[in-house]
Amino acid sequence: MALSESSVLGADVAITQMASQTKTIDANPNDSSSLKNEFITLMVAQIQNQDPLNPGDGTEYVSQLAQFSQVESAENMVSLMQRNSVMMDNLQVLATASLVGQEVMIRSDKFSVDGEPAQNLSGQVVLTSPSSQVNLLINDQFGQIKKVVLGPQAAGQVDFKLDVEALNLAKGAHSVSVELSNGQEYQPQILLSGKIESINIPATGGASMISLRGLGSVPFYDISQFGGAN
CATH class of the missing domain: 1.10.287 (Helix Hairpins)
Structure with missing residues (x-):
């Protein structure tokens, strides 16, 4: 590309x-x-x-x-x-x-809806133990919460995809959290997938900043995986 x-x-x-x-x-x-x-x-x-x-x-x-x-x-x-x-x-x-245009996954639980067509979001939830019920809770800037049911899941990486239009998510900032079955109090790690649109390399040195649609600008070292969720 x-x-x-x-x-x-x-x-x-x-x-x-x-x-x-x-x-x-x-x-x-x-x-x-x-x-x-x-x-x-x-x-x-x-x-x-x-x-x-x-x-x-x-x-x-x-x-x-x-x-x-x-x-x-x-x-x-x-x-x-x-x-x-x-x-x-x-x-x-x-x-x-050479990474511009490639799909990567970053450690983040925040994203934004830009209101433009064909915006979808994918990612992974990392479970340390199996759960009989896994739900994603999407919280917008107005405090409205929408639940996405992922069902029972084994320990490990659980892929998910969010259709922004189908979920009727409001334009603006959102956060993602995970709801597990009763008795499981820990909060699993959340990884979000996005395509690198640009890279900013500071002239004074330091970490390069990558810009991804819906995920904003994050340090290069926040990349946890090259390639999106399966």
Whole structure:
């Protein structure tokens, strides 16, 4: 499926912004490498001009050179980690851009009805134990509750599909909860399925945000499964 112009543009901008971070940084006259070179210059000058009858102790020179080498190694390690971080961000851009248009499932119990035709919602209820009766309770922003009967179910993943038009769900925000048979007080995990419409990659770093119809914008790490409910 071809990416939308806005999605491709967003990815290109993000890649450009991240690539700019890899530009060579101007030399810092106070970094360990520069200070080490100055120290060696001063050490050579001091050795050349020292009193041959009372030479300086070379142990101190070696000790200070070792300290400069340790600081330089630490700076190189930090620089390498920063470059690796930029590379990982670039790889994330390439990986997430290809997900536009794909169906995923996220951990959420909230959705919204946009009033547009052909909006359906599917998902899963994760039961830790079997139940003789499983019902979905759809609660809208006005406090109206509609019940969807799923019947008796075994432990595990229970797929469901909601026909927004047939249920006559009001436009706006809704939440989903699960009603189990008597004696089962826990609230099962709910997963909702949606198609990725766009991906926003923050220029300042951090988690990418995916936008799904009816589910809004959620962090990339909230994806629990690629592909919708069966």
